[in-house]
Each structure stands twice: as C-alpha cells, then as structure tokens.
Amino acid sequence: MDYFLYSPLQKRLSPLFLLLFLIIVTTTTTTLKTTLAFNVTTLMTFGESYSPLFSEFNIQRSQDDKTVRLLLNRFSGSGIISSDYYNYGFFSANIKMPSEHTAGIVVAFYTSNVDTFEKNHDELDIEFLGNIKGKPWRFQTNMYGNGSVSRGREERYRMWFDPSLDSHRYSILWTPKNTIFYVDEVPIREVIRHEAMRGDYPSKPMSVYATIWDASSWATNGGKEKVDYKYEPFVTEFKDLVLEGCIVDPTDQILSSNCTDQIAQLISKDYTTITPEGRKSMKWFREKYMYYSYCYDNLRYLVPPPECVIVPSEREMFKDTGRLRDKMKFAGSHRRHRRGRKSRRRNRNSGGEAAVAM
Numbered sequence: 001m002d003y004f005l006y007s008p009l010q011k012r013l014s015p016l017f018l019l020l021f022l023i024i025v026t027t028t029t030t031t032l033k034t035t036l037a038f039n040v041t042t043l044m045t046f047g048e049s050y051s052p053l054f055s056e057f058n059i060q061r062s063q064d065d066k067t068v069r070l071l072l073n074r075f076s077g078s079g080i081i082s083s084d085y086y087n088y089g090f091f092s093a094n095i096k097m098p099s100e101h102t103a104g105i106v107v108a109f110y111t112s113n114v115d116t117f118e119k120n121h122d123e124l125d126i127e128f129l130g131n132i133k134g135k136p137w138r139f140q141t142n143m144y145g146n147g148s149v150s151r152g153r154e155e156r157y158r159m160w161f162d163p164s165l166d167s168h169r170y171s172i173l174w175t176p177k178n179t180i181f182y183v184d185e186v187p188i189r190e191v192i193r194h195e196a197m198r199g200d201y202p203s204k205p206m207s208v209y210a211t212i213w214d215a216s217s218w219a220t221n222g223g224k225e226k227v228d229y230k231y232e233p234f235v236t237e238f239k240d241l242v243l244e245g246c247i248v249d250p251t252d253q254i255l256s257s258n259c260t261d262q263i264a265q266l267i268s269k270d271y272t273t274i275t276p277e278g279r280k281s282m283k284w285f286r287e288k289y290m291y292y293s294y295c296y297d298n299l300r301y302l303v304p305p306p307e308c309v310i311v312p313s314e315r316e317m318f319k320d321t322g323r324l325r326d327k328m329k330f331a332g333s334h335r336r337h338r339r340g341r342k343s344r345r346r347n348r349n350s351g352g353e354a355a356v357a358m
C-alpha cells in the first residue's frame with residue numbers, strides 16, 4: 001500500500017527538499033558503483049561453458065556465441081546447464097529480464113546437483129519472480145543442502161532498478177566458508193557456514209543453471225496473476241558469463257580431483273570477503289528492499305536456523321511472520337515516480353503485497 005503515500009507527501013515537500021533528496025540518492029548510488037568493482041574474466045562463449053538443458057528450440061545464441069537468449073512461449077520455457085560440475089566457485093552472468101507483462105514467469109539463475117543426487121541434493125538460487133507491468137520486480141534467494149527441501153531458507157526482495165531495461169550482473173559465490181549473493185557489486189546476502197547446519201550447507205559439486213519457465217501457480221501475487229501468452233515470447237538474455245571454480249566429476253565419490261589449491265585461490269578473491277563499504281551497501285539494500293526473511297519468520301522456525309544472524313535494525317522491520325511490519329517502507333522506491341495514474345489506481349485494488357508462496 002506504499003502507493004498512497006506519494007501524492008500527499010509530494011505536495012508537502014518543498015522543491016528544495018526534493019532536490020536535496022535527489023542529490024543524496026545520486027551520491028549514494030554513485031559511491032556504491034565506484035567502490036566495489038569485480039575483477040572477473042568474461043571471455044567465455046556459450047559453447048565453452050554451457051549446454052542446452054531443455055527446449056533447444058527456445059534457446060537463441062548470438063553470432064559470437066557470447067549472448068544467449070532463453071525464450072518462454074506457449075509451448076515451453078527453456079534452460080541451459082553448465083557443461084561441468086564445480087566443487088565451489090564463483091558463477092555470474094549479466095542478465096536482462098523480459099519486459100512488458102511478466103506475471104507468472106520465473107527466471108532462475110542457480111546451482112544444483114539434483115541430477116546426480118536426487119534424494120540429497122544441494123542448491124543455491126536466485127529467482128526472479130515476474131510482475132505486473134509497472135510494479136517493482138521481486139526476486140528471492142534460497143539455499144538447500146543434502147536434500148533439505150523441507151527447510152527453505154528464502155529471502156525475498158524488491159529491486160532498486162528495473163531489471164528489464166538493462167543487463168545487470170547477478171552472481172553466486174560459493175566457498176566452504178560462506179556463500180554470497182551479489183546484484184551488480186552489492187552483496188545482498190551472506191550465509192556464513194555454521195557447523196550446526198551440518199549437511200544443510202551445500203558441499204557437493206554442483207552445476208550452474210539458467211532457466212525461464214511458467215510458474216503461474218505461485219510466482220506473482222501468490223499465484224493470482226498467471227502468464228498471459230498474449231505477450232509471448234518472453235525473452236531473457238544472458239551474457240558475460242563467468243564460471244570460476246574447481247571442475248570435478250560429480251560421480252567420483254572419492255574426489256580424485258584435488259581442489260585444495262583452487263579453493264584457496266577462490267577464497268583469496270576480493271569478492272569472497274565483504275569490505276566495510278560492501279557491508280554498508282548490504283545494510284542499505286536489506287533495510288530498504290528486503291521484504292521477507294526466513295530468519296525472522298518465527299511462525300515457521302520457532303528457533304531461527306543456526307546460520308541466522310539476527311540484525312536488530314532488520315529484526316524491528318519484521319513481524320513474526322517474517323514479513324514487513326510496515327509496508328510504507330517501500331514508499332522510497334524509485335519506481336513510484338514513474339508509475340502512472342492508471343496503474344496506481346489498479347494497485348490500490350490488488351489486495352496488497354503478494355503472499356510469500358512456499
């Protein structure tokens with residue numbers, strides 16, 4: 001219900017205040033961008049790194065084979081999988097979301113080994129949940145280990161930009177010590193491995209996936225908004241692919257490949273340790289854009305899972321359901337400024353925030 005705030009607030013604020021506000025916002029964003037650049041190599045072609053996973057007819061590769069488009073149409077979604085399994089690594093791509101009406105669509109960039117370990121698989125997810133045109137995009141991150149599918153570790157967020165306008169870099173860093181999810185250079189979530197997690201922390205070799213698919217039953221507004229094929233095909237674009245890590249044979253139980261050196265190299269990279277500036281931008285993101293966290297969902301987990309770090313400034317934002325206490329928090333979203341009269345009225349009737357579908 002963030003939309004209500006805008007008009008009255010706008011009337012009350014003097015132009016000087018607005019100008020000041022804009023200057024502050026611009027400066028903050030610029031600082032974020034300039035202080036934390038990744039040093040990654042992005043020379044990979046699709047053929048060198050990935051293979052089609054399903055519906056090859058819906059996968060389009062550019063002439064230089066460095067950009068791949070995944071399509072969803074009324075016949076099928078599509079997906080790709082890394083040609084290798086990795087025993088820890090850094091996986092990243094510049095991704096552009098489909099535009100227009102994308103309700104019911106999920107675009108996922110994730111790691112998994114469900115093909116090899118059906119009953120006790122590991123998984124790290126970034127999932128973009130389609131939206132109604134004009135509404136802010138949402139996405140979630142998640143972690144499973146050793147088949148812990150009954151213990152979801154979801155966090156949900158909005159984005160501070162429109163991911164369908166330009167490509168942005170999304171990355172998953174996975175080491176034996178920690179996992180970090182990045183959006184551009186902003187570390188949005190860090191899970192530090194806690195001994196008590198036991199197998200819940202992913203520790204078996206995984207491959208990397210990217211998919212687009214019809215998730216009408218749950219993705220948008222708790223499943224109320226379905227994919228509308230009037231807008232097909234839905235196209236998501238992946239480029240500047242990065243796959244860094246120790247390549248292993250997943251079926252090799254004794255792990256004859258020795259990853260010690262490569263893991264040490266991974267741990268020494270700048271993106272494995274969050275700098276003080278990185279902490280600042282992470283705090284900024286989480287306080288402003290996170291709207292669900294399993295760590296604060298006391299109805300689901302009476303005792304938060306062991307890796308949860310309860311941050312007081314976050315804790316006070318959430319109810320016992322793990323959802324936001326004050327939905328007005330989102331009044332600060334940049335998107336509000338672009339929203340037309342018509343969609344504002346429609347949103348008013350849309351029944352508030354989407355339920356977190358589990």
Ligand SMILES: *[C@@H]1O[C@H](CO)[C@@H](O)[C@H](O)[C@H]1NC(C)=O
Nearest residue numbers: 037038039040041265269270
């Ligand atoms: C980036 O990484 C490469 C190889 O790891 C290294 O040679 C180069 O000096 C690094 N550049 C910067 C700016 O850190």
Ligand SMILES: *[C@@H]1O[C@H](CO)[C@@H](O)[C@H](O)[C@H]1NC(C)=O
Nearest residue numbers: 120145146147197198199200
């Ligand atoms: C993995 O899961 C199996 C079956 O649920 C369980 O018996 C085993 O103890 C788990 N391993 C670890 C390391 O948690």
Ligand SMILES: *[C@@H]1O[C@H](CO)[C@@H](O)[C@H](O)[C@H]1NC(C)=O
Nearest residue numbers: 255256257258259260261262
């Ligand atoms: C793996 O390699 C490291 C350094 O290269 C070495 O110290 C270690 O003993 C090796 N481990 C195994 C199990 O071979």
